[in-house]
Amino acid sequence: MNQEIVTIKNIYSQAMDPIYIGTGGYTIGMVDNTIVRDPITKIPKIPGSTVAGTWRYYSALELVSSVKEYQPDLKEIKSVEGKNFSEKLRKINWKNGFREENNWKGYAGNKIARIKCTGQDDLPNKNVDEIEEDTGHCGHCIVCKSFGFSKKDISSQGLIFFSDLNILFFPVFTRFGTKWVTSERLLKEAGILTSSQGKSEDKLVCYKITGEKDNNEKYINLGWMYLPYEAKEIGINLSLLENYISLNDIVIVPDHIISQIINSNLEVRTSVSIDPITGAAKEGALFTSEAIPRGTIFYGEIRVFDRSKLNEDLPSKEKIFEMLEDSKKYYETLGVGGMTTRGFGRMRILTELDEKNGGDKNEKS
Ligand SMILES: [Zn+2]
Known part of the structure; x- marks a missing residue:
């Protein structure tokens, strides 16, 4: 696999709020809601799976909000001649004069991207070319190709891998x-x-x-x-x-x-649960949560595989990094982890990720 090139980039981020990534149900000492820690060092961290899940969502959000009004109708796509769905997608044009240029948003598979391309695939038993209005993960857009998907007839593990974000x-x-x-x-x-x-x-x-x-x-x-x-x-x-x-x-x-x-x-906060019916504090509902404090700097790695030279249906690493760069802004508003409605979770990704801007880069083949 000499043509398969992996690009590794260091990423740095900074907590803009306290960050809470819960373990779900452990109590340590006085703290009811404990956070995820490295099993060996016991230092709190943001797991790579959390980063992958949020970044997938933010990528789909950025993509779908920009291309929605330009996507061709599904009926028209289906009527195009072609041996498979990917070929049909390449042949059909975007609507309303959308200019593809070389931007990641103009990637052919994005013509059927939808917000359902993130989260749990609710229809994994569909074939990847059995496209309906509602098909769970579409399996064709840059979000599905980059972060992975699993349909009845084909699975793809994705092209991006996120390490944990360590303090x-x-x-x-x-x-x-x-x-x-x-x-x-x-x-x-x-x-x-x-x-x-x-x-x-x-x-x-x-x-x-x-x-x-x-x-x-x-x-x-x-x-x-x-x-x-x-x-x-x-x-x-x-x-x-x-x-x-x-x-x-x-x-x-x-x-x-x-x-x-x-x-x-660590930041330890005491909160109270509110009874949704009376609007008053529930009795005995005082709880404490620990969190990684505001200002903390994290370090991690992103690996991107470029298989676009082996398979023209796959996005290049340049497009993938552009996607990550354009969608990282959502970490500053929507945040990561739990209790984001209680003032937790906003984070800033400090590294420039697209190729043009360089950043810490280390290419291996
Ligand atoms: Zn998709």
Whole structure:
């Protein structure tokens, strides 16, 4: 499979609200609604499956709202000569003078895209060419091809894979103001720890927690923990993040305590359930929820497979990245995870994802 090329992009995001991705039903200590954590490190995260599900929805939302009035009628598509449905879709024209250009929205399969191309496929037992007004996932549009679909006669696992979004910088209140806590392992995993031999302008002076108790007058509190530190120069490539966190306020803590610091500084909120009939608080309905605080910076990866040279029905990676770029704005309004109606979940994707804008790129074949 030499022609199958995978492109890997690093993505960074920042929580604009506290983010709550519930585990559904566990109680830890005083907290009723607990959040998803990495099973080994116990550090909270946003699972890749959550990212894939929301981004699929936002892509379909962006697509359908822009092409709806230009989509040809289903009857007309069916009447076109062609050996299969994909060929018919390529042959028929868009309505109302829609200009396809090279934009991802003009992809031929999008002529039957619908909002039902996201969420659970409610009609998976249809064949992919048995298109009716209501067929669950259509199996032809760029959303179905990129994120995957499963119909009776054909399944496709999709062309985009999302890693978990892991915490990279975590805001903690200290007596010196808000600081951004991270560890060497987190920086290494995100690929932004540069060698110590780097140019001096790449170096930052950080608070480095030392763990030594003697000969050190300087202490910093991270939440309730009181820890000795030294000022230490470290090579970190943070050009992308400099508008979002203060580079003079980074605290590097040892890998073995980062989880404890994050877990003891999560946002914990108490809410009350409202009885929908009386409009008053339900008795005994007070509950607490934990969440990843506003400002937290996450790091993850997106992998996109380009099989368009092997199969002309598949979208190219350029189109897929354009789709992700154009739909990422919905994270800033609709958010991710639970309790988005209670002021949780808005997130900003900081990385530019389309090819033209570059971004962190690393191509492998
Ligand atoms: Zn579709």
